[in-house]
Amino acid sequence: MAKLSFLAGLAAGYVLGARAGKHRYEQIRRTSSKVWNSGPVQKQVGIAKEAARTKAAPVVADLVADAARATGERLRASRTVSTEAIRSAPETRPGGDGASHTAPHGDPWATATRRTDGAA
DSSP states (O other): OHHHHHHHHHHHHHHHHHHHHHHHHHHHHHHHHHHHTSHHHHHHHHHHHHHIIIIIHHHHHHHHHHHHHHHHHHHHHHHOOOHHHHHHSOOEEEOTTSOEEEOTTOOHHHHHHOOOSSOO
16 A cells, blocks of 8 residues: 555656656756855855764774774684693694604694694
């Protein structure tokens, strides 16, 4: 029912607009242009632009900075290797045959961050 009412309103608007023709359209366009370019309206436009520049821009900048900071922290957290993993990891070094060999004095960081899925 709501769609039918909407379509009826749309059809009525089209018919009335077509009857008014180009002359009425130009009259509405000229009037709206005069209103838009009037002093009081342009004063309010300037106030709104200044408010956006001084109030909204810093808020948006803070939101973007907070989102970037949180994303950086999540990325660092996902790549951080715990100290326990470094202490408990066996010390290995890759051999020429593709296998890992135990190294007596290996790099604990390299050992803890070494990929175990077979990728290089």
